[in-house]
Amino acid sequence: MKDMTFTELGLNKQLISAIEKANYQKPYPIQAEAIPAFLKRQDILGIAPTGSGKTASYILPILQILQNKKEHRSRNIPVLVLVPTRELASQVAQVADNFSRFLERRVKTVSVFGGVSINPQMMKMNGTDILVATPGRLLDLISQNALSLSEVEILVLDEMDKVLNMGFREEVNQILSEIPKKRQNILFSATMDETLEEMISSLLKDPKRITIKPEVLDVDLINQYAYRVSAEKKGPLLRYLIKNGNWTQILVFTSSIRTANNVVQKLVKNGIDAIAFHGDKSQGARIEALARFKSGKTRVLVATDLAGRGIDIQYLPLVINFELPRSPKDYVHRIGRTGRAGATGEAISLITEEDLHHFKIIQKKMKKHVQLRSTDDLDL
Structure with missing residues (x-):
């Protein structure tokens, strides 16, 4: 299963070409199992x-199935994806x-969610x-007769x-x-309990069952080091x-939106292409920032912890901690954005005098020593 290619999953040439253009290298395990079953x-x-690649495991076969259907101008929706949050709706x-x-x-x-005006969403429904x-x-839109789920x-x-x-x-x-x-x-669900079991038995008919265990972060795949630096020289470093x-x-x-900005x-002032990614940005601006970063149009993405949880990039070479997070768990989560899918990655932390004690605690919890380098010889 590990060495499978997207071509072997039953996807057509158009989609394979789209996958190549989108820079997807090889299927995640869930994609390798779900796509063939979906197409059947x-x-x-x-x-x-989260982060196991499940979105593409259903979006790719859906796109293939829809290729064989005529475009329509009605408000009858052929495919419905139900999600818990606006962030996930936009991401999908x-x-x-x-x-x-x-x-x-x-x-x-079309993605629809609360917290924003319903009128523009209603106007988009034709031909969705x-x-x-x-x-x-969704129930608001149904009650306003903006769409139909009958098909x-x-x-x-x-x-x-x-x-x-x-x-x-x-x-x-x-x-x-x-x-x-x-x-x-x-x-799809990250966990299983009785309520969900009940729902599954009434909803699914003889389903293909796929279980993907949470990825255990192998910190040994991440080459970590840190630089000792004064607060005012962090930017130049x-x-x-x-x-x-x-x-x-x-x-x-x-650690903060203000610092990210x-x-x-x-x-940018120093000629480095960079973009911010945090909760103060609109959903559209965040999607655009992430798309630019993923496609290589923007080289540096500066994120806060909360926003950073939505970042899923298969082969990210480097994470830099401009500031340390509050907890060792968050530190591991941050550096875990790199060194994924068996690839090696690098993580660099910029450590001030005030950070030293906290950084020692992080290393102790992580059970990994991180080399602390001097910046005295660097021309900053």
């Missing part, structure tokens, strides 16, 4: 953690759009192929444990009552490292 129109149950829609760009028949994907929705907003052929329930934990059980049941009984069902290294993509972590400002 089986129901699927996937127990898989972005993945679909990224692949769809390269296909002969463009697939129209894939609707990615949070439960509450849904494929239903994807993503991060279902989170949907139920957020108290959306009634809403989900209401949505299910609007959809034809005869359809293909795909359910960061610029020195970026300018003198040959890394194509660099993810920089800061300041770092980006200084990098």
